[in-house]
Amino acid sequence: MKVRDYECDLQGIVNNANYQHYLEHTRHEFLLSIGLSFADMSAQGYDFVISKVTLNYKVPLRSRDEFRSQLYVTKEGIKYVFHQEIIRAADNKVCLKGTVESVCIHEGKLIRETPFDEILKPYLIAQS
């Protein structure tokens, strides 16, 4: 991806909140790539909601910077945890490192197992 000027603020760097947009877009693209869409899951009565986000800002992205946005996923108890990184293309510097914790709600209750676990399983990284 590439920084768009309107994502930058007064200081000439990407506004802190916009990194969350990059991370969200990356998660959605990943899920779509393995055949999962929020719309479909929601239509089947399963809503994934974000419960916690932790973002470590390392190096700010600037106007026109190109970057890679990568992730891996773990399952920790009831939570799916997305481990995400944004890496500046020019020098491979890690600009942001974060975790996004997500839970699944079905019929108004948090559930531990979802019909999508099977689809996600091959992509889950074991936590030691």
Added chain:
Amino acid sequence: MKVRDYECDLQGIVNNANYQHYLEHTRHEFLLSIGLSFADMSAQGYDFVISKVTLNYKVPLRSRDEFRSQLYVTKEGIKYVFHQEIIRAADNKVCLKGTVESVCIHEGKLIRETPFDEILKPYLIAQS
């Protein structure tokens, strides 16, 4: 309303697109104030969509500026036209002047008369 820092861009002025957000929020607040909500109208099968926007940028708003956002409405044929202005509070300078044209879709067709015309009528300004 008051400019929020994250709405400003590299040049220290409100990003052009954000004025549309101000205008949209003002229209929605106006409609709510007279008892009309997009959600309710949509639930009844009437979708209002914007067909044309014209924005004249006069004076840029900057970080922390306070401003008034005002409007009046006309009906022109099939269209509801919102005439909107954003005015800087400090000196009453007009910062932006725009028109937003909206049409109503019901059962897949553009319609000329809507059940909401009666509610809007007292607020319509006659065009000469």
Added chain:
Amino acid sequence: MKVRDYECDLQGIVNNANYQHYLEHTRHEFLLSIGLSFADMSAQGYDFVISKVTLNYKVPLRSRDEFRSQLYVTKEGIKYVFHQEIIRAADNKVCLKGTVESVCIHEGKLIRETPFDEILKPYLIAQS
């Protein structure tokens, strides 16, 4: 480009203001591609500001839609006019058609000729 989910609103379509972001990004990419950057021009004392935007909304873009954003430029008196279109990739439908008028300010005054006219000239389309 591709619609990102966070650009869509309650109705599941791209929020009207976000099209202006697409158009801005396209203009900046175009200018960069011919060697012009806002930062550089501003550093030389030439500020381009948008004076008027007209947007005709034809067909709404939805989540995940891919689209092309294209433009051509004309010079009309003191103004550079960007004629822009957003076209849905799947069926080549024109989603949005707009013009963005820009003027150049140098030493506090609107100027008719700029040092960048030469660079833009080969890309200007004659208006008949």
Added chain:
Amino acid sequence: MKVRDYECDLQGIVNNANYQHYLEHTRHEFLLSIGLSFADMSAQGYDFVISKVTLNYKVPLRSRDEFRSQLYVTKEGIKYVFHQEIIRAADNKVCLKGTVESVCIHEGKLIRETPFDEILKPYLIAQS
């Protein structure tokens, strides 16, 4: 503050990233209220940057919800930590609880003491 429709996403709730906008605006308003502005501090060579953000999402805000955004500040070593909460006005439910860690850079180095400590001191809450 009040949720604006364009801040909501496909699910009808405020997009996760927009809470960071609310938090940022609250911090900036707080700092201005005690006489500190980013612009002024930056002009004196002191840049405050965010190093870490932790957000716990409890209850989603929806279109038109009114909310309070409150904070207190602690100093932990080199860091200023903003402890922030967003509380729905209708029922005083905590919607989001987060911490935002900020450090100060002067002449390219992280500094422990800043000329602004004196101004912030009366507002710092002691951590036990």
